Amino acid sequence: MSSLTHRTIRAGSAYRSHGAGQSVQGQKVRQRLQTVVTLTPSPVVDRVYFFEDLVPGAVNRAFAVEEYLGGNGINVARTLTLAGNTTSAVIPVCHLDNSGLALVQGEGDLVRIVSVSAPIRVNTVLVSSGGSTTNANQKPGHLPEPEWRSVCEATLDQLRAMDADWLVVAGSLPQASDGHTVDLRWLLHQARELGAKVCLDINGPDLCRWANSNLVDLVKPNVPELEQFAGHPLRTVGDVVNAARSLADAGIGTVLASMGGDGLIGLGPDGVLWARPPKTPVVNTTGAGDAALAGFLSETCLDPGGPTGAHNRRTSFAEALARSAGWGAVAVGRSTTALGGLTEVPDVIVQEPDPVYRLGNA
Structure with a gap:
């Protein structure tokens, strides 16, 4: 990967040029938008x-409050849709949860609702103008086996x-009747x-x-x-790479490891790369x-004819990582997870x- 030792990539270019061919290090590739179904088991x-300034243990006055x-x-589906991908978000919702149901209905055709008995959880987010974000996230509730089967x-x-093209299962998993989280095996196998x-x-x-x-x-x-997963603290980029390799060795094809302000490590069949966005003012992480x-x-970048060479695959992986880090940098500068644009x-x-x-x- 010597050609990618240090390369700056315009992470927003793919978003602005759907359907257009791009020249990547002398090779012509085409891009195909993805069709993605997401499942949020515990919305x-x-x-x-x-x-302005959040002081722990004191009475703090919020200058603004938002709810969504x-x-x-759901967040992944919203952002994919903004970029032109065909996306649907499956979410379990209690029909008796009036406040949550109203917010769900506001999402329109993006969501597919599955009726369950558990109300939607509440995540309280405290955002300081200094850039810190504190989340008080309610634990997932219990989802009976028949309801979980209906969701699947x-x-x-x-x-x-x-x-x-993809099933994305994202977020906390609800509790099954045996006290453990719900079993994903049947769903993943069928997908x-x-x-x-x-x-x-x-x-x-x-x-x-x-x-x-x-x-x-x-x-x-x-x-x-x-x-x-690793069983010990990770203090360096090398530690993260080694832990990602352990996940890959366990049977995962691709690992996208988020390091916050230090960017992303991407490990796939063609190797490992580090995507580093510029320092960004943080509003809400x-x-x-x-x-x-x-x-x-x-x-997905695809070779338009014949088998894709390793060099072309590697370049496409780099572009996907750059877009990933770039969109994450955009998100931390916004007040809510509903980005509204890229x-x-x-x-x-x-x-x-x-x-x-x-x-x-x-």
């Missing part, structure tokens, strides 16, 4: 309070109807049988449970989740990882990882 209502429908899969069947129906690739963006313990199932093509852990995942999934996407440096670079290095 939330995000209530965001904005403060949240949840990882609705998701599979949506995959069939759309002939989807694979339908020809869809599977992406998991779920909590660390659940990610560890499904990492070696051989049913997952892509995962997007953050550093704390990778630390749970909630949903930045969802925007990054949407950026990675948004388009303008002013910054250029992103894509390079080979520096193993000794310390995370959080100023």
